[in-house]
Structures are given as C-alpha cells and as structure tokens.
Amino acid sequence: MKIINVRAKSIYTKSKIPGVDWVVNQYVGCQFACKYCYAKFICKWKPYGEWGGWVEIKVNAPELARKRVYGEVFMSSISDPYQPIEKELKLTRRTLEAMNKRNKLSVLTKSPLVIRDIDVFKMFEKIEVGLTINSFEGREKRLIEPFAPVQRARVNALKTLKDEGIKNYAFVSPIIPGITDVEEIIRETRSFTDYYFFEILNLKAAGREFKELLMENFPESYKIMVDEDKFWRFIKDLIDLIKRSNIKAEGVEVHRRGWEFIEVR
Numbered sequence: 001m002k003i004i005n006v007r008a009k010s011i012y013t014k015s016k017i018p019g020v021d022w023v024v025n026q027y028v029g030c031q032f033a034c035k036y037c038y039a040k041f042i043c044k045w046k047p048y049g050e051w052g053g054w055v056e057i058k059v060n061a062p063e064l065a066r067k068r069v070y071g072e073v074f075m076s077s078i079s080d081p082y083q084p085i086e087k088e089l090k091l092t093r094r095t096l097e098a099m100n101k102r103n104k105l106s107v108l109t110k111s112p113l114v115i116r117d118i119d120v121f122k123m124f125e126k127i128e129v130g131l132t133i134n135s136f137e138g139r140e141k142r143l144i145e146p147f148a149p150v151q152r153a154r155v156n157a158l159k160t161l162k163d164e165g166i167k168n169y170a171f172v173s174p175i176i177p178g179i180t181d182v183e184e185i186i187r188e189t190r191s192f193t194d195y196y197f198f199e200i201l202n203l204k205a206a207g208r209e210f211k212e213l214l215m216e217n218f219p220e221s222y223k224i225m226v227d228e229d230k231f232w233r234f235i236k237d238l239i240d241l242i243k244r245s246n247i248k249a250e251g252v253e254v255h256r257r258g259w260e261f262i263e264v265r
C-alpha cells in the first residue's frame with residue numbers, strides 16, 4: 001500500500017453532487033478497493049497505480065477544516081473516511097474535531113470504525129451518519145467488495161448510531177438486480193434507521209472491468225441492467241417495494257441517460 005502525504009490548499013471543495021454543497025476528502029484513494037467504485041476515475045490524475053493500492057493523506061486537513069461553510073457538507077466522495085488506515089492515523093477524527101460544529105454535515109462510510117467518533121458527532125448541531133448497506137455476502141462480496149467490512153458489522157454500526165442519538169441513514173447501494181436484496185435490508189434495519197437513500201448501480205461509472213465482471217459472473221443481472229424494458233420494470237418493482245415498506249425514503253437514484261432522482265412518497 002502506497003501512502004502519499006500531501007499538504008492541501010483547501011479541504012472544502014464545491015460539489016456537483018445533487019443536494020451537496022461541499023465535499024471533504026481528507027483522504028484521496030481507498031483501501032477498501034471496491035470493484036465498482038465510482039471514484040476510480042481519479043487514478044487518471046494520480047500517478048500512484050491501481051485503485052485500492054494507494055492512499056493520499058492530506059496531512060493538514062484538520063488545520064483547513066476550521067472554516068464555517070454554508071450548505072450541506074458531505075464526507076467523503078473519493079475515499080472512505082473510516083478506511084483501515086484511519087484506525088491509527090485518526091485523520092478523520094482530528095478533522096471532525098477541528099471542524100466548525102455549526103457546519104451541516106453528512107458522513108458516509110462502510111466501516112464500523114465510525115462508531116469510535118460518536119463523541120465528536122455529538123458536538124455537531126446538525127449531523128447525520130450513513131452506512132452503505134448492500135447485502136453482499138459470500139461469493140458476491142468476494143467478487144464485488146472483497147476488502148470492505150462485512151454487512152453484519154455495518155448494520156450493527158447503524159444501530160449503535162441510533163442508540164446513541166445520532167441521526168442515521170442507510171445508503172442502499174449499489175442496487176444490482178438479483179444481487180442486492182433490498183427487501184431483506186429493509187427488514188433488518190427498519191427499526192433503527194431514520195431514513196433510506198437508494199441508488200441503482202451506475203454501470204458506466206463502475207467502469208469497463210466491472211461491467212465484464214458482471215457479464216461473466218452475474219449474467220442475469222447484467223441482462224437486466226442493459227435492457228431498457230427489463231430495467232424499468234425492475235425499478236418499478238423496487239419503488240413498489242419501498243412504498244409498501246412504509247419507511248422514510250429520500251428516493252431512488254438512477255443513472256441512465258443522465259442522473260435521475262425518483263422521489264418515493
């Protein structure tokens with residue numbers, strides 16, 4: 001694993017993510033190395049090798065984080081703030097500690113390490129913390145997310161956040177037809193999850209290699225992803241399921257000809 005220490009000029013970057021004004025990436029790169037990761041594109045500008053093989057560390061992130069910014073701040077978009085290196089380095093923790101507590105913050109991770117920082121989350125006026133839940137286990141997990149924490153640990157972390165009074169959300173992503181068991185995820189988490197956000201796999205952003213992985217190992221899923229009729233039937237069934245479940249859902253993010261957000265009310 002290559003570790004690259006850099007000094008950044010700024011830690012708040014204007015965001016193009018819908019609903020997000022600023023993103024904070026104290027790390028760039030991610031040791032979880034998920035096969036579909038949409039942040040892989042960053043390798044074009046970083047001469048460090050393959051995605052998952054390096055992490056850039058903004059050593060001065062805590063100094064830069066003090067500023068008050070207006071609007072929604074999202075941590076993080078091109079890394080996981082609680083990837084393994086964070087356990088020792090505590091860069092995310094120090095960045096959060098330094099941050100203006102009046103900033104409106106949303107933290108998203110796949111790691112149960114996030115519960116270590118509950119004491120810091122409690123200092124923020126407006127904060128929500130999400131866990132990515134996608135039900136990948138066994139063969140699916142080995143192929144798609146081999147290094148990310150197991151589902152059980154993520155679900156437990158989501159529950160602990162709730163028990164500690166932190167607003168939480170489940171980011172159900174990526175939803176891949178025939179692989180992601182949305183019904184089971186809702187059943188397992190509904191009693192302690194404040195709200196849900198659903199995202200269908202963005203096949204284009206996942207890259208050519210992931211597309212091939214899907215074609216080869218999950219041909220039925222791939223067929224649904226690339227067939228307009230089958231795809232939209234799948235989306236309709238998913239929305240029906242969400243409505244039936246009677247949960248608080250922000251909506252379903254769909255990437256087809258562009259970005260689409262389907263509200264579920």
Ligand code: SF4
Pocket residue numbers: 030031032033034036037038039077078079080110148
């Ligand atoms: S945890 Fe998130 S940022 Fe890290 S590799 Fe996986 S999808 Fe990408």
